[in-house]
Amino acid sequence: MPIIKRLIPFLISAAIWAQPFVDMPTQVKRFDHDHTTTAGNMGGQLGIQALLDSIKSGGSTATKVATVNTSLTAGFCLEADANGNVKTAASGAACGTEPSYPVTSVFGRTGAVVAATDDYAFTQINGTNAVNKGGTGATTLTGILQGNGTDPFTANAASNMLTYLRRQANTTTVAYNFSALDDLVAGDYYWSQQPGGTLSIGANSVTLTPGPLGVVYTKPNSYVYISGGSGTPEAALLTGGTCDGTGQSSCTIIFTAANNHSGAFTVGTATSGIKEALNVLPSNGGRIRLPAASSPYNLYATLYIGDGDASAPSTINDVSLIGDGGGATNSEVLPAVAGTLLQWAGPASGTLIDIEGPMAGANLSGLYFECDGTNRGATGLLANHPFNSNFKNLTFNGCSDYAIKLYAYGQPTNLATGANNNIWEQIQVYAGLSNTTASGLQIGAGSFTLGDFVNVAQNVFTKVNVGAGSAGTALDLRLTDSLTFTHFTTTSGDLGILITDVDVGGFHFPTAITCIMCSFNGSATPIDDSSYLGTGIGGWFWPYNNDQDTLPDPVGTNGWSAGVSNFGRYWGAWKNTPEIYAAITSSTAIANTSTETAFSKTFDIPAGLLRVGTRVRVTASGKYSTTGTPTMQLSMKIGGNPFSVFPATATPNNASDFGWSFTGEFVTRATGATGTVQNGHGIGGLGGVTPAMTAWVNNFVLDTTIAETITVTADWSASSMSNTITMDTLSVEVLDAGSTN
Numbered sequence: 001m002p003i004i005k006r007l008i009p010f011l012i013s014a015a016i017w018a019q020p021f022v023d024m025p026t027q028v029k030r031f032d033h034d035h036t037t038t039a040g041n042m043g044g045q046l047g048i049q050a051l052l053d054s055i056k057s058g059g060s061t062a063t064k065v066a067t068v069n070t071s072l073t074a075g076f077c078l079e080a081d082a083n084g085n086v087k088t089a090a091s092g093a094a095c096g097t098e099p100s101y102p103v104t105s106v107f108g109r110t111g112a113v114v115a116a117t118d119d120y121a122f123t124q125i126n127g128t129n130a131v132n133k134g135g136t137g138a139t140t141l142t143g144i145l146q147g148n149g150t151d152p153f154t155a156n157a158a159s160n161m162l163t164y165l166r167r168q169a170n171t172t173t174v175a176y177n178f179s180a181l182d183d184l185v186a187g188d189y190y191w192s193q194q195p196g197g198t199l200s201i202g203a204n205s206v207t208l209t210p211g212p213l214g215v216v217y218t219k220p221n222s223y224v225y226i227s228g229g230s231g232t233p234e235a236a237l238l239t240g241g242t243c244d245g246t247g248q249s250s251c252t253i254i255f256t257a258a259n260n261h262s263g264a265f266t267v268g269t270a271t272s273g274i275k276e277a278l279n280v281l282p283s284n285g286g287r288i289r290l291p292a293a294s295s296p297y298n299l300y301a302t303l304y305i306g307d308g309d310a311s312a313p314s315t316i317n318d319v320s321l322i323g324d325g326g327g328a329t330n331s332e333v334l335p336a337v338a339g340t341l342l343q344w345a346g347p348a349s350g351t352l353i354d355i356e357g358p359m360a361g362a363n364l365s366g367l368y369f370e371c372d373g374t375n376r377g378a379t380g381l382l383a384n385h386p387f388n389s390n391f392k393n394l395t396f397n398g399c400s401d402y403a404i405k406l407y408a409y410g411q412p413t414n415l416a417t418g419a420n421n422n423i424w425e426q427i428q429v430y431a432g433l434s435n436t437t438a439s440g441l442q443i444g445a446g447s448f449t450l451g452d453f454v455n456v457a458q459n460v461f462t463k464v465n466v467g468a469g470s471a472g473t474a475l476d477l478r479l480t481d482s483l484t485f486t487h488f489t490t491t492s493g494d495l496g497i498l499i500t501d502v503d504v505g506g507f508h509f510p511t512a513i514t515c516i517m518c519s520f521n522g523s524a525t526p527i528d529d530s531s532y533l534g535t536g537i538g539g540w541f542w543p544y545n546n547d548q549d550t551l552p553d554p555v556g557t558n559g560w561s562a563g564v565s566n567f568g569r570y571w572g573a574w575k576n577t578p579e580i581y582a583a584i585t586s587s588t589a590i591a592n593t594s595t596e597t598a599f600s601k602t603f604d605i606p607a608g609l610l611r612v613g614t615r616v617r618v619t620a621s622g623k624y625s626t627t628g629t630p631t632m633q634l635s636m637k638i639g640g641n642p643f644s645v646f647p648a649t650a651t652p653n654n655a656s657d658f659g660w661s662f663t664g665e666f667v668t669r670a671t672g673a674t675g676t677v678q679n680g681h682g683i684g685g686l687g688g689v690t691p692a693m694t695a696w697v698n699n700f701v702l703d704t705t706i707a708e709t710i711t712v713t714a715d716w717s718a719s720s721m722s723n724t725i726t727m728d729t730l731s732v733e734v735l736d737a738g739s740t741n
Contacts (some may be wrong), residue, residue, distance in 0.1 A: 012572065022271070022404045026211075026254065026301065027029050031630055034618055036234065039711050039724060041305045042103040043201035046283065047252070050528075056185070056360040065650045066626070067263055069531075073495045077358055077513050078240065079300030095265075095678045095739050096113075099378035101523070102476075107119055108289075115564065123416070124148055133564070133728045134634070135441055138308065138738075141153075141155040142734045143155040143156050143157030143158070143586045144155050144156050144157075146176055148170070149173075150494075155644065156176060156177075156178070156528070157228070158178040159178070160178070160180070160212070160247075160505070161213060162180075162181060162184075162188055162572050162685050163178040163179060163180055164178065164179060164181060165177070165178055166178075166179055173604075174666060180534075182287070183286070183287045183288070183289050183322075184277045184280070184281070184286065184287070184288045184289070185277075185288070185289050186272060186273045186274045186277050186288055186289070186290050186606055187271035187272075187273060187274070187291070187294045187529045188213070188277070189212070189213050189214045189269070189274075189277045189280075189477055190268075190272060190273035190276075191212035191213075191215070191269055191273070191276070191277035191549065192267070192268030192269070192270055192367035193209070193212075193266065193267055193268065194209055194228075194264055194267075195207060195208065195267055196212075196263040198260070198261065199226065199231070199257050199259075199260065199261035199262070199265070200257065200260055201257055201258065201259060201260055201643045202256060202257065203239070203255070203256050204254065204255060204256070204257050205241070205252050205253070205254045205506055206239075206252065206253055206254075206255075206267055207250060207251070207252050208243065208250065208251055208252070208253060208267070209249070209250040209740055210247060210248060210250060211243045211244070211245075211246070211247060211248035211249070211494040211546050212243070212245075212247070212251060212269075212276065213245060213247050213276060213280065214245045214273070214275070214276025214277055214278075214279045214280045215238075215243045215245055215248070215253065215279075216242055216243060216244055216245035216279045216280075216529070217238040217239065217241045217243060217253060217254065217275060217639055218308075219278075219279045220304070220305075220307045220356075221239070221302070221304035221354075221356075221602070222238045222275060222279065223235045223236060223237055223238065223270035223271070223275070223300070223301035223303070223482070224236055224238065224253065224255060224267050224268065224269070225268055225269065225270040225300040225476070226257065226259075226261055226265060226266070226267055227263055227265065227266055228265045228266045228456055228685050229261055229262055229263030229264045229265030229266070230261065230262045230265070231259045231260050231261035231262065231265060232258075232259040233300075234258050234259055234299075235270045235300045235301035235346060236255040236256060236257055236258070237255060237256070238253055238254070238255050239252075239254050239255055239256060240254035241253035241254045244661075245276070245279055245280055249674055251417075253267075253572070255444050256717040258277050259338070262512075270299070270300040270301040271297075271299055271300070271301060271303045271463075272294075272297035272298055272299070274288065274290070274297060274365070275303055275304070276322070276456050278305060278316075278319065280317075281316060281319065283315055283317070283615075284316075284317065284318060285314050285316060285317055285318030285319045285320070285322040285361060286318075286319070286320070287322055288319075288320065288322070288325075289322050290321060290323045290324075290336075290340045290342075290367070291323075291324060291340070292323065292325065292339045292340045292341075293322035293587050293635070295339075295340055296341040296343040296370070297340070297341065297342050297343065298343050298345040298347060298373075299342060299343065299344055299345060299352055300345045300349060301346055301352070302351045302352065302353070302354050302534040303342075303352065303353045304353075304354050304356055305319055305321075305353065305354070305355045305359070305362060305606050306319070306355055306356040306357055306359040306362070308357045308358050308384075308385070309356065309358055309409075309422055309456055310409040310411065310412055310413065312413055312414065313357070313358040313412070313413075313414060313415050313544060314356060314357055314358060314359040317359055317360045317361050317418050318360065318361035318690075319359075319361070319362060319363070320363035320364075320365075320558035321363070321365075321367065322365055322366060323340025323341070323365065323366035323367040323368075324339040324340045324361075324366050325339025325340065325366045325368075325393060326337075326338075326339055326366060326367060326368050326393045326394050326395035326428065326559070327339045327341070327368045328395070329395060329397045329427075329428070329432070330397075330430075330431040330432070330433070330737075331431075331467055332428075332430075334398070335719060338368035338370070338395075339366055339367075340366055340367050340368060341368045341370055341513040342368065342370065343369055343370045343373045344371050344372075344374070344375070344376075344377035345372060345373050345374045345375075345410070346374075346375065346377070347375055348375040348376055348377075348378075349376070349377070349378040349400065349401075350375075350378065350379075351377065351378065351379040351380075351381075351382050351643070352369050352371065352377055352379070352380050352381065353381050353382070354382045354384070355379070355381070355384055355385075355386050356384055356417045357384050357385035357386050357387070357409075357419070357554065357567045358385040358386075358412050358419075358604075359385065359387070359388065359389075360386075360387055360388045361388055361389060362383070362386045362387070362389040362390075362391075363389060363390045363391075364381070364390075364391050364392075364394060365390070365392040365393050365394070365419075366392075366393050366600060367393075367394055367395075367396065368394075368395045368397070369381065369394065369396045369397065369399070369403070370397055370398065371396065371397065371398040371399035371400065371403070372397060372398025372432045372433070372435070372659075373433070376399075376400050376435070377398075377399060377400070378394040378396060378399060378400045378401040379399055379401050379402060379403065379404075379405055380394075380399050380403045380404060381396075381403070381404050381405070382402070382407075383405065383406045383407070383419070384407055384409070385407065385408050385409050385412065385418070385419045385421055386419055387417050387418070387419055387420050387421055387422065388420075388421050388422070388736040389421075389669070390423050390425075391422065391423070391424045391425070392423075392424075392425045392426055392516070393425070393429070394425050394426070394427050394428070395427075395428045395429075395430075396427075396428065396429045396461075397430050397432045398428070398430070398431070398432030398433070398435055398438065398633070399429075399432075399435075399439075400435060400438060401437065401438075401439060401440060402439045402440065402442040402473075402476065403429045403439065403440060403441070404427070404440070404441045404442065404460070405441075405442045406419060406422075406428070406442070406443045406444070406456055407419065407444065407445055407456065408444070408445065408454055408455050408456045409449070409454075410442055410445065410448070410449055410452025410453065410454060410455065410479075411449070411451050411452055411453065411454075412454065415454075417454060418454030418455050418456060418457050419454070419455070419456040419457075419459070420454075420458045420459070421455075421458050421459075422458065422459045422460075423459075423460050423462075423582060424459065424464065425460070425461075425462050425463060425464045426462075427441075427461070427464045427465070428465050428467070429441070429464075429466045429474075430467045431468055431469040431472065431492065433466055434632040435469050436469040436470045436471045436637065437471055437472055438468055438469035438470070438472045438475070438536045439466075439468050439469070439472040439473045439476070439493070440464075440466035440468055440472070440473065440475055440477070440490075440493075441461075441464075441466070441474070441475050442476040442478070443459070443475070443476065443477055443478065443480045443483065443510075444454055444456045444477065444478035444479035444480030444502070444509070444510065445477070445478060445479040445502070446478050446500060446501060446502070447479070448479060448502050448504045448509075449632055452479075452504075455479045455480055455481065455509070455612050456479070456483075457480065457481050457482045458478075458482045458483075459483050459484075460483075460484045460486075461483070461484070461485045461486070461488060462485075462486045462487060462490070463486070463487050464485065464487070464488045464492060465488075465489045465490075466488075466489070466490050466491070466493065467490070467491040467492045467493065467522070468490065468492055468493025468494070468495075468523070469492075469493060469494075469613075470492070470493070471494050472493045472494060472495075473493065473494065473495040473496075473497075473498045474490040474495065474496050474520070474523060475496065475497045475498070476498045476500060477497060477498070477499055477500065477510040477512065477513060477539075478500040478502055478509070479502040479509050479510070480503075480509060480510045480513075481509060481510060481511045481512045481513070483510075483512075483513050483514070483653070484512075484515075484516070484517045485513075485514065485515040485516070485518055485621065486515075486517060486518075486597075487516075487517050488517070488518040488519075488521050489518070489519045489522070490519065490521070490522040490523045491522040491581045492521045492522050492523070493522065493524070494523065494524050494525065495523055495524070495525050495527075495528050496522075496523035496527055497527045497528070497529075497539075497561075498519065498526065498528050499527065499528065499529035499531065499532045499538075499539075499558075499560050500531060501531040501532045501533050501534065503533065503534075508532065508533055508534025509534075510538075510539070511534070511538065513539035513540070514539070514541075515539065515540075515541040515542065515563075516541075516542045517542060518541055518542070520628075525687050527560070528670045529558045529560035529561065529608070530558060531558075532558045532560040533558070533561075537616075538560035538561055538562065539560055539561040539562070539563075540561070540562055540563055540628045541562070541563030541564075548579060558608050558671070558705075560608075566598075568622060579731050579732060579733045580603070580733060580734050581603040581730070581734050582729070582730070582731050582732075583601045583727075583728075583729055583730040583731075584726045585601075586601075586622070586726055586727065587599040587600040587601040587728075587730075588600040588726075589722060589725065589726045590716075590724065590725050590726075591720075591721055591722075591725070592719055592720060592721045592724075594715075594716050594717060594721070594741060595712060595713060595715070596633075596635070596713050596714070596715040597715070598711040598712065598713045599620075599711070599712050599713070599714065599727040599730075601727055601730045602709050602710060602711050603709070603710045603730070604707045604708065604709050604710075605638065605707060605708045605709075605710060605732075605734070606707055607704070607705055607706050607707045607728075608704065608705065609704075609734065610668040610677075610702075610704040611668060611671060611736060612668055612669065612670065612671060612737075612740055613667065613668065613733070613736065613737030613740035614667070614668045614737065614738075615665055615666070615667050615680070615734075615735045615737070616638070616665060616666055616668075616710075616732065616733070616734055616735075617663070617664075617665040617728075617732075617733045617735065618644075618661050618663070618710055618712070618730070618731070618732050618733075619661070619662070619663045619666065619729070619731045619733075620634075620636070620661070620663075620712045620727050620729065620730050620731075621659065621660060621661040621662070621727070621728060621729045622659070622660055622725060622726045622727040622728040622729070623657045623658065623659055623660065623687075623725070623726055623728065624651070624655060624657075624660055624686070624687075624724065624725040624726070625655055625656050625658070625722060625723070625724050626651045626652070626654060626660055626722065626723050627652070627654060627720050627722035627723060628653060628654070628718070628720075629650050629651055629652065629653050629715040630650075630651055630716050630717045630718040630720070630723050631648040631649060631650050631651065632649060632651055632660075632686060632714065632715070632716060632717075633645070633646065633647060633648040633715040634646040634662050634684055634712065634713070634714055634715075634726065635710070635712070635713045635715070636662070636664040636665070636682075636710070636711075636712055637675070637710070637711050637712075637713065638702065638708050638710050638711075639702055639703070639708040639709065640664065641677075641700045641702065642697055643664055643665070643666040643677065643697055643700075644664020644665070644682035644695075644697070645668075645694055645695040645697060646682075646684035646692065646694050646695075646696045647692065647694075647695050647716065648661050648715070649686060649689055650693065651686060651687035652687075652688070652689065652691065655688060658686065658687030658688050659687040660684070660685065660686045660687060660725070661684065661685060662678070662682075662683075662684035662685075662694075662712070663681070663682060663683055663684070664680075664681075664682035664694055665679070665680045665681055665682065666678060666679045666680055667680055668702075668704065669699065670705060671704040671705075672703075672705060673703045673704075673705055673727060674701055675701070675702050675703065675704040676699050676700065676701055676702065677702045678698075678699040678702060679696070679698075679699070682694030682695075710728060710732055712730065714727075722723075
């Protein structure tokens, strides 16, 4: 055996015992060497030619380590490679600081320790880990992180407020962008600030930080509300400034104050954010939602929708205000409940919403208009020339004037249609408490101006109920035509329908009004047409739960209206209708008298029924008996005035139940308190006697403004119990003329 191999065990032992300490928990991979020591008689130098397999970490394939042929630096250590061979080095490598005691566990675990979750806290990890998926290397980001496949994250930031993130469609990659909301929410535009300083009567400039969304002085009819601090609260119209409604970091507004303000006063929205939301809509409109949960929406100033007038249509159209429901008033349920509540908080006699048309596509739904707020408002909705619009599920309470006013500009510029083609559905109007003047709907202008060519027409109203005040009117019809009402009902008020006559070159409005299943019996006077002077087409009604035999007809005094009851009976100003009256039982016999006597069967022509050209035809028949040959004269009268007379004619001797018949008619030539009528055709006959024409009677004065009674009389020449006559039938027909001259 070579000497070098025999010396290995000894040399190893000498090297080990020459150290101050050796930590070998398992296998020796490194050991310290100090060539200056003389321990073990090593002479300060250690030459190592080989190591045993037992101190190798590379396995049994290596039988020795490389020879170190040079001296090692003091305090350095030998290093082994992966196969357990000592690396050849000129001076070795620096040794780490060894613990003073053996390692017994790692993270509280012994044995073959492997990595586990939560071995390290996030705060124990330093530095940036560069990875190929998601890593950015950036220390700050603005926006949200967006993954990009194998590329690093990027930040996606919205450029505008109130936008939402969505995935783009029709792209080959997954990409996201921010888009504007489909519907705006009024509450998002509610704002209030305390700018400090003071406000004086007159023009004021106020700096707002930040600039509120939707505050744009260039938008017409934009108001702010000033309250709190010292001074009378007020709404002020914006007249200038720099605010553009985009949410600037800071901007100014200019307005004219009517009062002084100081202290901790606030400047904020005057319409609960609704006008601000309207201001940001594009010209082609959009939807603004008013959730009931945010009620009440206090209106300190009128909320204007649109910016049109007679000289130009609105530049914004198709605007929708959508609430959660119209609710119910104290007239329906106690306590009152409201879905989305618009509450008037401005000065007395104000208007809650004003549509400034001509405007297409105005849509209001699910709203409760409370006029009886801090002060009582006069009008809930003033609609100036809307067309092709919808109004649904609207409730109005406590307005001191008409709750709804629907008008049209007679001569609009760049527009060929009136306030036409609008639908009004499920409209409720109630007077509220202590409100005698509350009224329902006023439709059309009150006068005609030469050159007007449009009005309010072709509107449909369905399921409308009006409970007006004791001095109020449910429906005022003026310069309008071609309206249809279905299930229109009045539950209280003075007047059901007020006909305000508008003369348009001799043609009178309102005209062509149809009301199906309508009831005006809740009103003291169903129809007041006392001002109506026309002879054209008026109104045609099918009343609901209204029968002329049991309730008053909803007929005016001047014959504006006509119709048929739910029993199929006609009333009003007829147009060639069937007979108005027919007796179904015989009259009491007239006998034993030589005095002209009226039969017991009569009929009253209603006030206002007769119009110029109206023809009334009366037919009567019955039986008579005689003793001898007395004469018999028959007469037909209205208001006591005869219009047809069958002259005194001798009767057959001892006639028994002979028949007789008699027809007469008259035509109305003029109406009014001093109206005139002219008799027309008449013929009569007695059984056993040749028929004869009736006597001619000249025209006479008749008051058509009151009810007039039609009677038939008989006059015997001799009084006898055997001279008797009975009227078995009486028929009255009213025929209206299609034209007159």
